[in-house]
Each structure stands twice: as C-alpha cells, then as structure tokens.
Amino acid sequence: MAFPQTPIDLLAEMQIGGVWTDITADLYARGLLTIERGRPDEATTVDPGKAAFELNNRSGQYSPRNPRSVNHGLIGRNTPVRFSLAGPQSYLALTGLSADIISTPDHASLDITGDIELRVEASLEDWFVTRPQLLLGKWSATAGQRSYRLSVQQGYAQLLWTTAGTTTVLAQTLLPSEMPRRAALRASLDVNNGAGGWSARIYWARSMDGPWTELVGGTQLSGTGITSIHSGTAALEIAPTSGTSLPALGRVHRAEVRNGIGGTVVASPDFRLQPAGTTSFTDSAGRLWTAAGAAAITNREYRIHGEVSSWPPRWDVSGKDVYVPVEAAGILRRLGQGKKALSSTLRRRLPSQGPPAAYWPFEDGRDAVQAASPLVGCPPMPVTGFTFGQDDSCPGSDSLPAIGPAAVMQGPVPTYVSPTSDYLVSFLYSIDAPPASDSVMLAITTTGTARGFVLSLTPTGFRGAAYDAAGATLFNSDYSADPWGPGRWFRVDITAKVVGSDIQFAALFIEVDGTGGYGDWLFPAGTVGNVISIDTAFGPLLDGMRFGHLGVFPGANLTVWGGSDNGYGGEIASDRIRRLAAEETVPVSTDRADTPLGAQRPDTLLGLLRQCEAADGGILYEDRERTALRYRSRASRYSQPVALTLDYSVDGHIAPPLEPVDDDQMVRNDRTIERTNGSSARAVLETGPLSVQDPPDGVGIYDDSVTLNLRSDDQTEPIADWLLHLGTWDEARYPTVHIDLAAAPSLIPDVLALEIGDRIQIINPPEWLPPGPIDLIVEGYTEVIGHPNDWDVILNCSPAGPWNVAVLDDASLARLGGGASTLVSGINTTATSLSVATASGPLWTTSAGDLPLTVEIGGETMTVTAVSGASSPQTLTVTRSANAVIKSHLAGAAVDTAQPMILAL
CATH class of the missing domain: 2.40.30 (Elongation Factor Tu (Ef-tu); domain 3)
Structure with missing residues (x-):
C-alpha cells in the first residue's frame, strides 16, 4: 500500500460558520500534527484528546477577534476541527436522516415473494440505540409499498416483511453484547418451513466473509401459517425510512439481497470498491445505485474530532511570519470544565412531563421558608411548620423537608388547559409509623363537581373524601394498606377522570422500588374541572413526616415518574449513559453494558458517566468519527480477536525501543469493593508470587478500596474477585509500542482501524525477551503526522492476558487449570x-x-x-x-x- 503523502492524503478541516472547510493548505509543515487519545500508561480514566498543530495566519484569518479577518464572527472558542487520512477502502457514510440514502429502482429480480436472504456489513455509531435503525430494505414510508427490510432496534436484529404491503410480520433476536462497531448481519426467511409455518434465522459475523454465528437469544423467529412477501414497486434502499424508523447512523461497507436462502444474488452494492466521491454505480448484479442528500461514498478515516479553545497569535521579530499554535481538545475537556452537579432525577424529569401545571420539588435549603418552583409562571408554595433539608434518603431526590405538628401549605395552581379533561396530583412522602387516628396529608380545591378532595393517612391505610360546592360529602371511603415504615418512601398518584358516565377519583400508593395499594371512588356524572389550589393543613399526628415533589398535571398519565423516583435504580450502565447523554444533548454511542447500577444521585454529568464506567469496568472515551463520546463495555474486551499483528523480525514493524517494565505499578492483591450506601466485599490473594505474603513468598500487601454505585450488595463480591484477578496478573508490562508507518506502510490499514481497547500482538520477539506472542491491549496512543513521509504511532498498552476469558468450545480458552x-x-x-x-x-x-x-x-x-x-x-x-x-x-x-x-x- 502506498504511503499517504501530506498534504495530499491528510485533510484538515475546520467548521467555519457551521460549514466544514478545508484548511490543509494553512497547516505549517514545520509544526508536526500531534494527536493524543485514550489513557496513558494504565491510567484509571481517559484524558481529553488533543490535537496540536500550527496554522499560517499571515492574513489574520485565524484571529477571531480581528474584525479584518475573513472569519470574523465565524470562528471562536470551541470551534470544531477534525483531521482525516485516506483509508484503504471506501464506504457509504450515512447521517441517519431520511433524505441521506442510496437506492436502486424497483426491478423484477427484487420482487421476491418467497424465501429471501439479506446481508449487510456496517460500522454503526451505536448498534444498541433505542430508535429503530434501518439498514437495507424494499420498504416505503407509504403503506402498501412495504416488502422486506433488515434493521436493528434496542439491541435486537430484526427482519420485517409484509404479505400485502401493510401489516408487518416481525422476526427478531438479541444482538450479542460483544457486537463490535464493524460487523455484519445476515437474515433469512423460509416462508414455508414444511411444518405449516414460517421460520427465520439471523446471524452475525465480523464481516460478510464470515464465519457466521447464529443468534438465538430472546428469539421471535417462527410463526404459524405459511407466509409470503409483498411484491411492491418501492425502490431498494440503504437505508429506508418508515415513520419514526430512520436510516442507520454510521457506515455501510457492502450489502446483498438473495433470492432464496443462500440463493441467487440480485443486489450486491460493494462500497469498498468504489472510488471516493462516486455518486452512482452499477453493482455486480446489474443494479444501478444512486446516492441522495448527504449520503456519500468516501474513504476518509478520521483521526480525531476536537474543539479549539484558544487562538494565541504569534509572530517572529520581523512580523512576516505570523502563525497560530493551536491545541484542539476532545469533548471530555469541555464536559469536565466548570460544570455544576446535575439536579436530582425527579427534579430533572418531572418539569418536562406533560408539562405539569404546577410543580414544587421541596428540595430547598435548610433556611428556606417557602418551596420554590422551577416552572416559569408557577409561584413558590407558601408553607409553615416545615423544616427543609432534613432527609436525603429518597433515591430520586435531593434532601427533603420534615413537617411539624402544625404544618400548612397553601398556594394557588396556575390556570391551565387539560386536553383530556383529567388531572393528576402526585407527591412523595415517608413516615416511620402510622398515625393513631385519621390525619390529613393532602387537600386540594378544584373547579369540578368535587370542589374539594382530601387524602388522609389512617391507622390501617388511607382514606379518600370529596365534597361538593356546598360542602356535602360525595364519597368518604377507607382502604387498607401499609404505606409507612422506617426508611420506606412512597409516591402517591391522585387522579380524576371521566369513566363512562361517571367521574372516577383514584389514589395509588406505591413504594419507591416496591409495590403499593390502590383505591378508587366513583360518583355520578359531573365535571372533573381543574385543580386551582393546594389547601393542606397537615394532621398533627403526621409530625416528622418527610414530604416532597408535589406536582399537578393536566392529564391522568401515570408514567410521569418514569423510574425517576428511585433514581433509576437497577438501570444498566449502557442505558444510563444513553439517557444522561440524551438529557444533556451530548452525542454518545455505547456497547451493551449489563451491569445494574444504584440510584443516580446529584453529580456532574461527567461524574455520573464515570460512575457507570467504574461500575461496569469499561472505557469512556472520545469518538474520533464525530464530536461525541463512546463507551466500550467490559464485556467487549473479553477474548477479542487480534486487531493488529506486529512482527518484530520484520524491519519497520517495531521502532525502538521495545522495553518491558516489570514493576508493581498495577499490583493490587487485597481489594475491597463497597457499594454506595451499602455493604462491601473483600478479595485477597493469599498465595503465589504476587500474593500478600512477604517476599520471597509474595510481594507484601498492596491494598485498595473502591466505592461503586451498584444496584445490590451481592454485586460486590464478584467484582472484587475480578479486580483482584486484574491486579495480580503476573506479567511484564509494555507501556509503549512504537510503530513507524513510513518504514512499514503495509501496517497502515490495520493501524487506521485500531481503536482504544483493541487487542494487538507482537510475534517473534527478540531472544532476550520471553517467547511470544506478546499480547497487549491498546489503552491510548500518540500519533505524529508530518511532511512528507513522517507518520509515527506510539501505542500505550497493557497486558491482554487477563482479558482472555473462557470461551466455550475453544481449544485454548476453555481449558481448566491443572490444579496442584x-x-x-x-x-x-x-x-x-x-x-x-x-x-x-x-x-x-x-x-x-x-x-x-x-x-x-x-x-x-x-x-x-x-x-x-x-x-x-x-x-x-x-x-x-x-x-x-x-x-x-x-x-x-x-x-x-x-x-x-x-x-x-
């Protein structure tokens, strides 16, 4: 492979006025482009990426505060910049938007009505994202023109088809948790399986060349009745759109449609073979493909996406050489600067649900005398007898107040319009024991037939009572329950809605992270009305009750809490990463990380993401393909294939020095894992060369203690054992591996594809080192690109051995140790x-x-x-x-x- 020449193959781009603009000609060759990504020498977390370079500024175009600059007002702090090189293969770049696709017109060969097989090889930004991502299909957004499609959604691979162009039949199965960014899917449909039904099979591989592994987890792969596929006139697209189902985001490398299972190939776009910039081509099956919108066939391999935080102008004594030494940083730098802690999960979620007509979190400080509202137009709630900031044990909340024996809250609810003529009033409370007699915990006033509604806690449960405008009782009923107890938090949902010809009031008491009780009351036809005020004089026997997050919603939708009341406890790491990033509009992609987490308590966004990383044991780093974060799960690093093989005996594969380090930097032989606000577990290596025994029988005690935000106490022991395994792996480290790509251009394709967390091997090491292969994990790297033939990559590495875990039916990895x-x-x-x-x-x-x-x-x-x-x-x-x-x-x-x-x- 020819070596890329700077500036021919190196492309430097800056987003000027929101448009990616080529600035390669302004790069100074004397200032080598230096890129740093990942974590150095087995650091705990990844540092923000860096790109250091120099720009010619003789015309002042890179002086953002100079009004004479052509870029004045168009560049400034955190202006995006990116660098790319020409890769060995082209690919189809998809934006994930419906207009940006490539398609071939309908053809008789594509109108398959019987058995079919679809194959796609793609590099998606996120295979596990919640929204449906369509990969390949003859599937129109217009009903009646839907035939077949292959897609992924929320961790499932899906084959869909219709028999008449409208009603969809679905076959799906779970994607493997170790799904790499670049992978292939293959789905086949047998419309008549010989047993009076249909059968589908779905496979995955690292490329369309195989080997294929059939997916069987969470299957929905057969059905009764012989099926068929609708023969419509829609085009075959990569990738179609259907309602909220949009094209996949990322790259497509090649695809196939086969008439029959393993049958004749009727469409075979292979973007790897197309020159960069191609907008139309004919595939080997004779289908003409044409790109639309921003879909593009390109060969650019991005090395970093960064943001320029400063523009320091510099010049020589003559004033003729004017330049700007620039250091762009990855998105982690911005996320780690000057960020305040995110509010509680309830405080973040509830204002956006509906939205509410009124909401008071009651998370005010200890000296507060009223409850503030985060909603514009909603006044504070006047209170007496409240002592704020008393209890922070509710997992979805910051500290909440306790009420006294004469507590009162009384305030208006802003005028609102209910589209459903219903309403919901919700709140949280905790009380250690039931009151000795009925005690009011909430009273509201409405404009409906039931002008007043009062909810009381009783010695045996709760009571609901409603009164008309004259004060006459509409209903007054008790329900048995036990909504109390030390440390228990309950949420209450009070709804009023029309049911048939009646009005129904209902009260749902449900324990946070538990179950609850329910009571409902009907009275003859009337109006629901709106809640106009909160008029509560708490019963004196509720002295000490903790209270908060009172909301009034113009509808009876009980999903407003959405798990936020328990701080999303039990949420797996990858789901929390996605949710947090979406809430803060930070692009992210992630593997599936199944580690259940504890409650999300107030912390910075980066702090909360780091909690996910620490609990799961993966790597949070910056995506080099876009200004975004990427999370690589612990499971994705298990027993992975070798991504790059370096041969020490071949000149140029390894640049000096290759120096092992046999030290105690990462030794930890006594490990304690504590669960946040929970129990702990300890794992100790008692015997062996890295045990806690004194030398020469061991190395002495190297202990540590880590607190992780885990869901349950029983997670601590296996994590302690795993971390002990990592901390007592008896092998020399190779902190850096230097590759000179000018001397070994054959390595360029694999180096361009190499990513943080990938596995590499060095074979045929010199005789003065232990026999190989030297098995390593890439934790980060420094890349130096100069002119014309200067390209060095220094990999930061750690041993891969501890990550080579058992794989069933593997001749090497499924062998038990020999014992004693x-x-x-x-x-x-x-x-x-x-x-x-x-x-x-x-x-x-x-x-x-x-x-x-x-x-x-x-x-x-x-x-x-x-x-x-x-x-x-x-x-x-x-x-x-x-x-x-x-x-x-x-x-x-x-x-x-x-x-x-x-x-x-």
Missing part, C-alpha cells in the same frame, strides 16, 4: 513422557477428543498428545518446545495448562 499438579521426577531436554502427580483438583483428561492440549512447565510449553492413568500419578506424552524454549526441569516443578481458563465477571 507437579512432576514426579525430573526430565531432561529430550524426554517426551512425563509422570505427573495431582495433589488436589481434577485429574488430567484421558479422552482423545480433548487432546491435544498445551501445558507449561518452568516457562517451556509442551503439546500433550496422550494421557494415561485413571489415578494420580498419570503419564503425559508430550511434544517439547512449543514456544521455542527447551530445558531440563526438576522434580516437583509445577505443571499447568498454558492458558488456564479464566471466568469472566
């Missing part, structure tokens, strides 16, 4: 028969189906071809020196599998 196995007698360098004793644990397998396997003795690996003996000691027949190491071994030397099975968290 040792040589009965010593062996020389030519011995091929070993007598091995096992003091405890399982014996070595004698089944020929489990062989061969690889064992390690004293740094030498051997291939076991046969095992005999039903009891200890056993005889192992071996082939020596599987790793080019051969030596004698003494009796008592430990014998173990070369890659003992590691169980994932």
Whole structure:
C-alpha cells in the first residue's frame, strides 16, 4: 500500500460558520500534527484528546477577534476541527436522516415473494440505540409499498416483511453484547418451513466473509401459517425510512439481497470498491445505485474530532511570519470544565412531563421558608411548620423537608388547559409509623363537581373524601394498606377522570422500588374541572413526616415518574449513559453494558458517566468519527480477536525501543469493593508470587478500596474477585509500542482501524525477551503526522492476558487449570513422557477428543498428545518446545495448562 503523502492524503478541516472547510493548505509543515487519545500508561480514566498543530495566519484569518479577518464572527472558542487520512477502502457514510440514502429502482429480480436472504456489513455509531435503525430494505414510508427490510432496534436484529404491503410480520433476536462497531448481519426467511409455518434465522459475523454465528437469544423467529412477501414497486434502499424508523447512523461497507436462502444474488452494492466521491454505480448484479442528500461514498478515516479553545497569535521579530499554535481538545475537556452537579432525577424529569401545571420539588435549603418552583409562571408554595433539608434518603431526590405538628401549605395552581379533561396530583412522602387516628396529608380545591378532595393517612391505610360546592360529602371511603415504615418512601398518584358516565377519583400508593395499594371512588356524572389550589393543613399526628415533589398535571398519565423516583435504580450502565447523554444533548454511542447500577444521585454529568464506567469496568472515551463520546463495555474486551499483528523480525514493524517494565505499578492483591450506601466485599490473594505474603513468598500487601454505585450488595463480591484477578496478573508490562508507518506502510490499514481497547500482538520477539506472542491491549496512543513521509504511532498498552476469558468450545480458552499438579521426577531436554502427580483438583483428561492440549512447565510449553492413568500419578506424552524454549526441569516443578481458563465477571 502506498504511503499517504501530506498534504495530499491528510485533510484538515475546520467548521467555519457551521460549514466544514478545508484548511490543509494553512497547516505549517514545520509544526508536526500531534494527536493524543485514550489513557496513558494504565491510567484509571481517559484524558481529553488533543490535537496540536500550527496554522499560517499571515492574513489574520485565524484571529477571531480581528474584525479584518475573513472569519470574523465565524470562528471562536470551541470551534470544531477534525483531521482525516485516506483509508484503504471506501464506504457509504450515512447521517441517519431520511433524505441521506442510496437506492436502486424497483426491478423484477427484487420482487421476491418467497424465501429471501439479506446481508449487510456496517460500522454503526451505536448498534444498541433505542430508535429503530434501518439498514437495507424494499420498504416505503407509504403503506402498501412495504416488502422486506433488515434493521436493528434496542439491541435486537430484526427482519420485517409484509404479505400485502401493510401489516408487518416481525422476526427478531438479541444482538450479542460483544457486537463490535464493524460487523455484519445476515437474515433469512423460509416462508414455508414444511411444518405449516414460517421460520427465520439471523446471524452475525465480523464481516460478510464470515464465519457466521447464529443468534438465538430472546428469539421471535417462527410463526404459524405459511407466509409470503409483498411484491411492491418501492425502490431498494440503504437505508429506508418508515415513520419514526430512520436510516442507520454510521457506515455501510457492502450489502446483498438473495433470492432464496443462500440463493441467487440480485443486489450486491460493494462500497469498498468504489472510488471516493462516486455518486452512482452499477453493482455486480446489474443494479444501478444512486446516492441522495448527504449520503456519500468516501474513504476518509478520521483521526480525531476536537474543539479549539484558544487562538494565541504569534509572530517572529520581523512580523512576516505570523502563525497560530493551536491545541484542539476532545469533548471530555469541555464536559469536565466548570460544570455544576446535575439536579436530582425527579427534579430533572418531572418539569418536562406533560408539562405539569404546577410543580414544587421541596428540595430547598435548610433556611428556606417557602418551596420554590422551577416552572416559569408557577409561584413558590407558601408553607409553615416545615423544616427543609432534613432527609436525603429518597433515591430520586435531593434532601427533603420534615413537617411539624402544625404544618400548612397553601398556594394557588396556575390556570391551565387539560386536553383530556383529567388531572393528576402526585407527591412523595415517608413516615416511620402510622398515625393513631385519621390525619390529613393532602387537600386540594378544584373547579369540578368535587370542589374539594382530601387524602388522609389512617391507622390501617388511607382514606379518600370529596365534597361538593356546598360542602356535602360525595364519597368518604377507607382502604387498607401499609404505606409507612422506617426508611420506606412512597409516591402517591391522585387522579380524576371521566369513566363512562361517571367521574372516577383514584389514589395509588406505591413504594419507591416496591409495590403499593390502590383505591378508587366513583360518583355520578359531573365535571372533573381543574385543580386551582393546594389547601393542606397537615394532621398533627403526621409530625416528622418527610414530604416532597408535589406536582399537578393536566392529564391522568401515570408514567410521569418514569423510574425517576428511585433514581433509576437497577438501570444498566449502557442505558444510563444513553439517557444522561440524551438529557444533556451530548452525542454518545455505547456497547451493551449489563451491569445494574444504584440510584443516580446529584453529580456532574461527567461524574455520573464515570460512575457507570467504574461500575461496569469499561472505557469512556472520545469518538474520533464525530464530536461525541463512546463507551466500550467490559464485556467487549473479553477474548477479542487480534486487531493488529506486529512482527518484530520484520524491519519497520517495531521502532525502538521495545522495553518491558516489570514493576508493581498495577499490583493490587487485597481489594475491597463497597457499594454506595451499602455493604462491601473483600478479595485477597493469599498465595503465589504476587500474593500478600512477604517476599520471597509474595510481594507484601498492596491494598485498595473502591466505592461503586451498584444496584445490590451481592454485586460486590464478584467484582472484587475480578479486580483482584486484574491486579495480580503476573506479567511484564509494555507501556509503549512504537510503530513507524513510513518504514512499514503495509501496517497502515490495520493501524487506521485500531481503536482504544483493541487487542494487538507482537510475534517473534527478540531472544532476550520471553517467547511470544506478546499480547497487549491498546489503552491510548500518540500519533505524529508530518511532511512528507513522517507518520509515527506510539501505542500505550497493557497486558491482554487477563482479558482472555473462557470461551466455550475453544481449544485454548476453555481449558481448566491443572490444579496442584507437579512432576514426579525430573526430565531432561529430550524426554517426551512425563509422570505427573495431582495433589488436589481434577485429574488430567484421558479422552482423545480433548487432546491435544498445551501445558507449561518452568516457562517451556509442551503439546500433550496422550494421557494415561485413571489415578494420580498419570503419564503425559508430550511434544517439547512449543514456544521455542527447551530445558531440563526438576522434580516437583509445577505443571499447568498454558492458558488456564479464566471466568469472566
């Protein structure tokens, strides 16, 4: 592959006046472009990315405060900038918008009515996003013109079709949690499975070349009755739109439509083969494809998206060389600067639901004498007998007040219009014990037939009572429940709505994070009206009750809480990352991270995202494809394929120095995990070279304690065990690996695709290092690009060994360790028969189906071809020196599998 030449292949762009503008010609060659991403030398978290470069400023165009500048008013602080190189393959770039697609007109070969197979290879920004993302389909937004399509939604791969162009039939299955950014999907439909129904099968692979793995989790892949596919006239599109279902966001590399399962290819757009800038082409099946809107066939590989925070003008003494040394930073820098803590989940959610006609959080400070409202036009709630800031135990709230024996709250509700003629009044409370007699906890006034409604707590539950304009009782009824108890929080939903010819009042008491009780009352026809005021004199026996988040909503929709009352406790890490980012309008993409989290308490956005990262054990970093965040889950790093192989014996693959470090920087052999406001677990390595024993039997105590925002106490023990495993991995570190791409241009495609968290290997290391391969994880990198042939990449790495966890049916990763196995007698360098004793644990397998396997003795690996003996000691027949190491071994030397099975968290 030819080496990219700067500035021919390096493209520098700046968003000037909102338009991406080529500024490559203004880059100074003397100022090397230096890009930093990821975390350095096994740091705990990722630093903001950086791009350092110099711009020619002789014309003053990069002086944003100079009114003579052509860019005056168009650039300034945090102006976006991005850098890209020409990659080895083209791809179709999709924006995720309905106008930006590529399509081929309807053709008889595409009007498949029987068995069908669809294949797509894509690099999506987020495979697990909630909204439907359409990949490929003959599927119009117009009803009656829908035939078939392949899509993903909320972690599912979906094959959809219609029999008559309207009613949709769906087959779907869960995507694998380890789904990489670039992957392929294959879906087939058997319209007549021979058993009176239809069957679908969906597969995934890392490319359309396979190997394919069938997806079976959460399946909906068959149905009764023989089906068929509608033959419509819609175009075949990448990617169609249907209602709220929009095209996928990201890249499409190639696709296929086959008539029949594994049948004739009738459409085969392969964007990898098209020159960058192509807008129309004919595929190998004869279909003509034409791009529309902003969909583009390009080969740009982005190295960083950053924001310029300052524009310092510089010049030489002559004043002729005027330039700007620029350092652009990734989005993490902006998110980490000057940010206040986000409010409680209730305070953030409730004002947007409906929205409410009135809402008072009651999260005011200790010296407050009224409850403020965040809603414009809603006055504060006057109160007496309230002591604010007393209880912060409600998971969805900041600190709330306690009421005294003569507490009162009384205030108007702003005028509103209810589109449904219903209303909802909601609040939260907590009280340790029931009152000895009926005690008012809420009273409201309305314009309806029931002018007054009073909710009371009773010794055995609660009571609802309503009165007409003359004060006559419309209803007064008790319901049994137990909505009280130390540490228990309850939310109350009071609704009034028309049911048939009657008016229904209802009160729902539901425990935060639990269950509840329900009461409803009907009275003859009348009007619901609007809530006009809160007029509550609390019963004196409610002294000490905690109260808050009182809202009046112009409708009876009970979904207004949406899990915010318990701080979204139990939400998995990836869902919280997406929700938080959406609430703060920060673009993000994430793998599926299944770790359940505890309540979201007030913290900065970045602090809350870091809580997700810490609990799950993944990596939060910046997306280089756009100004956005990306989260790579812990599970995505397990037993991943090698993304880049470097051969030390090949000139140029490794630039000096390659220096292992055998230190204690990451050693942690005594680990305690605490759950926020919960229990803890401890894991200690008692024996072995990195154990807590004093040298030479161990290294001494290296302890730490980490508090994680977990859902339950039983999560702490397995996490402690996993972190102990990571902290006691006995292997030298290779903090940096230097690649000179000018000397090894063949590596460019794989280096361009390399991402933070990927696995690399160095094979054929020099003799003065342990035999390879050297297995590493890329934690970050520094990239230096100059002119004309200067391109260096320095990778920051950590050992990959602890991440190579058990994989079922894998010949290497599914082997149990040898337990306490040792040589009965010593062996020389030519011995091929070993007598091995096992003091405890399982014996070595004698089944020929489990062989061969690889064992390690004293740094030498051997291939076991046969095992005999039903009891200890056993005889192992071996082939020596599987790793080019051969030596004698003494009796008592430990014998173990070369890659003992590691169980994932």
